[in-house]
Amino acid sequence: MTRSxxxxxxxxxxGVDGSPSSDAALRWAAHQARLTGASIRAVTTWAYPRIYGFEPGFPDDYRPDQEAERALKEALARASDDLDGVTVHEEVVEGQPALVLTEAAEDADLVVIGSRGHHTLSRMILGSVSQYVATHATCPAVILRPPCVETT
Incomplete structure (x- = not known):
């Protein structure tokens, strides 16, 4: 199915990663969905951490997929008032956030992300994920930047 x-x-x-920026994006997307009659695909990603191409050993009980799912559920709970009456489809996908979100947006009408998520280079003006999605998405992209984003 295509956007047309x-x-x-x-x-x-x-895009949801549990950060204040993605929480703001989720709330904004909920309001937009309500205005347009859209449903929401709340997408979070996970990947085993790599250090310069090296994948360190992890304990057998280390489950980043479950941590990502928990973060998504918690974000949805925080935005529950805004999401009331909006159909939400939850997706937890293995992969790099920029690529996963760009692919998820291929058949979407809009993609919404925060300008900075849980990334070590938080001083960047526009995060690497949001920059990639803004330049590669095949649909319009909304990137929420401060002061739209509540900080803690």
Whole structure:
């Protein structure tokens, strides 16, 4: 199904990583979905950490996929008032956030992300994920930047 198919429900993809920036993106996407009658695809990603191409050993009980799912559930709970009445589809996907979100947005009408998530280079003006999505998404992209984002 493509975006030009007028018989389908509009879809807003939102990147969720549990950061204040992604929480703001989720709330913004909820309001936009309500205005346009769209559903939301809340997408979070996970990957085993790599250090310069080296994958360190991890304990057998280390489950980044479960941590990502928990972070998504908690973010949805924090935004529950905003999401009331909006259809939300949850997706936890293995992969790099920029690539996963760009792919998820291929059949979407809009992709919404925060400008900075849980990344070690938090001083960047525009995060690497948001910059990639803004330049590679095949649909319009909304990137929420401070002061739209509440900081703690």
């Amino acid at each position: 198919d007028s018989s389908r429900e509009p879809v807003v993809v939102v």
